[in-house]
Amino acid sequence: MKPQPTAVQLSAVSAGYGPHLVLDEVHTALPAGRTTALVGANGSGKSTLLAVVAGVHDPASGTVHRHHRHRPALVLQRSAVPDALPVTVRDTVAMGRWAHRGPWRRLTAHDRAVVDACLRRLGIARLAGRRLDELSGGQRQRALLAQGLAQESDLLLLDEPATGLDAAAQEAILDLIDEVRAEGTTVVHATHDPHAARRADHCLVLTAGRITAEGAPAEALEAVGRPHP
């Protein structure tokens, strides 16, 4: 069998906040061009692991080897983004293009076309002129996802992208993840939803900062709750 190409390889990665270590010697390989679901209890370290993979949180020790081409696109949990930002939905999505041209350069016609396409893809084109702080939580979540997509990165990291959305919107997000993956993007998403995790190609289970199961979602999820050695 051909070895699966890897987008990001973590070796003995420990990370935390000051003296408080949250990730404890994590070894794992994120398969390239596939979806990986990251599951684990509250506080197990999922957001911290995503931030390390995104390169915005430096590990205290260990190494991160990268085999992706673009700067990773990290979409934070909605609760991690201030609700009262006085910016429009279009401006929020356009910030996704900063990865390509920096915050001060004017958007090109191509940038604007990407922003419009991402607004349409998330079903929020009609909200483009509204301020973020006037939206419902679910609409704001879509605007953040559209911003992530607008980065056109080959590594898309999503922290609980469907949390708080209605059932139809959750399915739409999972369909979107499948579509993005079909375009060749590596997607890693943290989730508390076993259904969402089962739809992924690969699954990592974090327990108190350690990977306690990984592999095909059905098998990895079966290990959740089982006492680990």
Ligand SMILES: Nc1ncnc2c1ncn2[C@@H]1O[C@H](COP(=O)(O)OP(=O)(O)OP(=O)(O)O)[C@@H](O)[C@H]1O
């Ligand atoms: N900025 C921070 N400063 C200090 N401690 C933090 C910070 N962010 C997270 N932590 C701590 O790190 C641990 C792991 O948090 P993290 O957000 O990575 O977990 P999580 O698995 O994503 O949780 P959840 O499912 O609740 O989103 C928790 O104990 C949390 O209190």
